[in-house]
Amino acid sequence: xxxxxxxxxxxxxxxxxxxxxxxxxxxxxxxxxxxxxxxxxxxxxxxxxxxxxxxxxxxxxxxxxxxxxxxxxxxxxxxxxxxxxxxxxxxxxxxxxxxxxxxxxxxxxxxxxxxxxxxxxxxxxxxxxxxxxxxxxxxxxxxxxxxxxxxxxxxxxxxxxxxxxxxxxxxxxxxxxxxxxxxxxxxxxxxxxxxxxxxxxxxxxxxxxxxxxxxxxxxxxxxxxxxxxxxxxxxxxxxxxxxxxxxxxxxxxxxxxxxxxxxxxxxxxxxxxxxxxxxxxxxxxxxxxxxxxxxxxxxxxxxxxxxxxxxxxxxxxxxxxxxxxxxxxxxxxxxxxxxxxxxxxxxxxxxxxxxxxxxxxx
Ligand SMILES: Nc1nc2c(ncn2[C@@H]2O[C@H](COP(=O)(O)OP(=O)(O)O)[C@@H](O)[C@H]2O)c(=O)[nH]1
Ligand SMILES: [Mg+2]
Ligand SMILES: [Zn+2]
Numbered sequence: 364x365x366x367x368x369x370x371x372x373x374x375x376x377x378x379x380x381x382x383x384x385x386x387x388x389x390x391x392x393x394x395x396x397x398x399x400x401x402x403x404x405x406x407x408x409x410x411x412x413x414x415x416x417x418x419x420x421x422x423x424x425x426x427x428x429x430x431x432x433x434x435x436x437x438x439x440x441x442x443x444x445x446x447x448x449x450x451x452x453x454x455x456x457x458x459x460x461x462x463x464x465x466x467x468x469x470x471x472x473x474x475x476x477x478x479x480x481x482x483x484x485x486x487x488x489x490x491x492x493x494x495x496x497x498x499x500x501x502x503x504x505x506x507x508x509x510x511x512x513x514x515x516x517x518x519x520x521x522x523x524x525x526x527x528x529x530x531x532x533x534x535x536x537x538x539x540x541x542x543x544x545x546x547x548x549x550x551x552x553x554x555x556x557x558x559x560x561x562x563x564x565x566x567x568x569x570x571x572x573x574x575x576x577x578x579x580x581x582x583x584x585x586x587x588x589x590x591x592x593x594x595x596x597x598x599x600x601x602x603x604x605x606x607x608x609x610x611x612x613x614x615x616x617x618x619x620x621x622x623x624x625x626x627x628x629x630x631x632x633x634x635x636x637x638x639x640x641x642x643x644x645x646x647x648x649x650x651x652x653x654x655x656x657x658x659x660x661x662x663x664x665x666x667x668x669x670x671x672x673x674x675x676x677x678x679x680x681x682x683x684x685x686x687x688x689x690x691x692x693x694x695x696x697x698x699x700x701x702x703x704x705x706x707x708x709x710x711x712x713x714x715x716x717x718x719x720x721x722x723x724x725x
Contacts (some may be wrong), residue, residue: 369405369406369407369409369410369602370407371391371392371393371407372553372606373602373606373608374392374393374405374600374602374608375393375431375470375553375554375555375608376391376393376431377553380431380447383431383447384431384433384447387433387444387445388433388435388444388445389433389434389435389436389444389445390406390407390408390433390434390435391406391407391431391432391433392404392405392406392407392411392431392432392433392434393405393429393430393431393432393600394426394427394428394429394430394432394600395410395428395584395598395599395600396428396596396597396598396599396600397415397425397426397427397428397430400414400415400416401413401414401415401589402415402426402430402432402443403584403586403596403598404432404434404441404443405598405600405602406434409586409587410584410585410586410587410596410598411434411441411586411587412441412586412587412588412589412594412596413432413434413441413442413443414437414440414441414442414443414589415442415443417437417442417443418432418442418443418444418445418446422446424446425466426443426446427452427466427467427468427469428467428468428469428599428600428610429449429468429469429470429471429555429557429600429610430446430447430449430469430470431446431447431470432444432445432446432447433445439591440589441587441589449469449470450469450470450500451469451470451471451472451499451500451501452466452468452469452499452500453466453467453468453469453471453474453495453496453499453501453557453559454466454467454495454498454499454621454622455467455495455615455617455618455619455620455621456619456620456621456683457619458617458619462683462686462687462690464621464622465621467557467559467612467615468555468557468599468610468612470555471499471501471555471556471557471610472501472502472554472555472556473501473502473503473504473549473554473555473556473557474492474496474499474501474502474503474504474556474557474559475504475506475546475549475556475557475558475559475560476489476492476493476496476503476504476505476506476559476560477505477506477507477508477558477559477560477564477565477566477569478505478506478507478508478523478560478564479507479508479509479561479563479564479565480507480508480509480510480512480513480516480519480534481509481512481513484507484519484523486526486668486672487672488618489505489523489526489527490526490630490631490672490676491618491620491676492559492560492618493505493527493530493626493630494618494620494623494626494627494630494676495618495620495621495623495626496559496626497625497626497629497630498620498621498622498623498624498625498626499626501557503527503530504530504531504532504533504549505523505527505530505531505532505533506533506535506546506569507519507520507523507532507533507534507535508535508536508537508564508565508569509536509538509564509565510534510535510536510539510541510542511536511538511539511541512536516534516541517534519534520532520533520534526669527630528632528633529632533545533546537565537568537569537572543572546569546573547573550573550603550605550607550609551605551607552605552606552607553606553607554607554608555607555608555609555610556607556608556609556610557609557610557611557612558570558609558610558611558612559612559615560614560615561614561615561616562613562614563614564614566611566614567611570601570609570611573603573609574601574603574604575604583595583596583597583598584596584597584598599611599612599613620676620679620680620683621683622680622683623676623680624680627673627676627677627680631669631672631673631676633659633664633665633669634656634659634665634669634670634673636659637655637656637658637659637664637665638655638656639655640653640655640658640659641653641654641655641656642654648670656670
């Protein structure tokens with residue numbers, strides 16, 4: 364599939380965005396894949412590879428898959444001009460020591476948190492995924508793939524539902540078609556879903572199924588590169604025939620939290636609810652009198668396992684906050700030192716030069 368022309372409406376474009384684009388130079392489009400230095404952009408004139416270094420330098424925002432953008436021509440090179448404000452952002456902490464965000468997808472409506480029923484469900488991973496999904500501002504939906512491979516798919520779904528209060532959980536199979544309609548109900552014209560899960564769990568198979576087998580397995584497209592040649596590149600953003608959009612992330616293992624306070628609160632809503640009843644606002648839920656969390660544990664509303672996982676994620680979130688504060692403090696004192704140095708230099712420069720010979724004391 365070459366996708367020479369893409370209808371903007373088929374990649375999530377709205378009237379509001381059209382208004383935004385009219386106020387900005389360049390051709391409207393959506394980022395289908397973001398790499399270092401360039402982005403693959405779907406425009407109404409086909410797929411182009413646009414240089415993205417300058418927009419990043421100007422705005423401090425690195426483009427991400429799902430961004431609505433304009434592409435301008437800079438000396439014959441397609442270049443990202445502007446990035447529209449994101450409505451939702453799925454972010455993880457970038458792997459590595461520095462506390463830095465990595466945007467996985469933007470402007471998404473649903474996050475499909477996917478696990479395979481053919482292996483034991485890793486609840487800690489699931490809770491992390493739900494946390495970043497809630498933090499994104501989009502709606503998480505848990506998809507349990509390969510339901511044809513187990514006998515008790517509904518039971519597995521029920522135990523997942525117990526740790527995902529308020530989240531829809533759908534066990535399904537692309538092999539038998541079980542519950543595929545429930546999954547498809549989330550892919551509605553104009554909406555964007557992102558797939559999150561380990562590799563091998565059936566993400567690409569689902570994309571193929573949703574696109575009626577019309578997407579080739581490798582998700583390749585032909586794009587115009589900076590030199591105007593046509594070249595084949597891989598994209599993560601896939602427009603479906605029904606006018607909805609799927610963003611396929613590469614199998615992501617590490618789910619580091621990024622500013623996920625609100626995500627934790629919503630993922631562990633039974634704990635957040637119970638906490639509201641604690642007598643002390645800074646209750647540690649250990650042996651304080653009037654602790655709502657201990658009370659909820661005593662009557663089974665909170666399990667010991669959930670409390671332990673919650674404590675771990677809260678600790679990780681708080682550590683990150685203090686790391687970020689420390690970074691900000693250091694950056695600030697560096698800025699202050701720079702400013703002092705500049706002011707000093709200026710004073711030196713302004714000081715009138717003493718002309719002639721130096722006088723010597725007698
Ligand atoms: N039994 C069964 N196998 C599936 C199903 N969906 C995908 N698979 C298989 O799981 C493997 C990995 O699928 P793939 O879509 O490539 O996973 P991805 O890495 O998440 O994109 C393939 O061998 C698929 O045929 C399903 O519903 N049932
Ligand atoms: Mg895949
Ligand atoms: Zn308490």
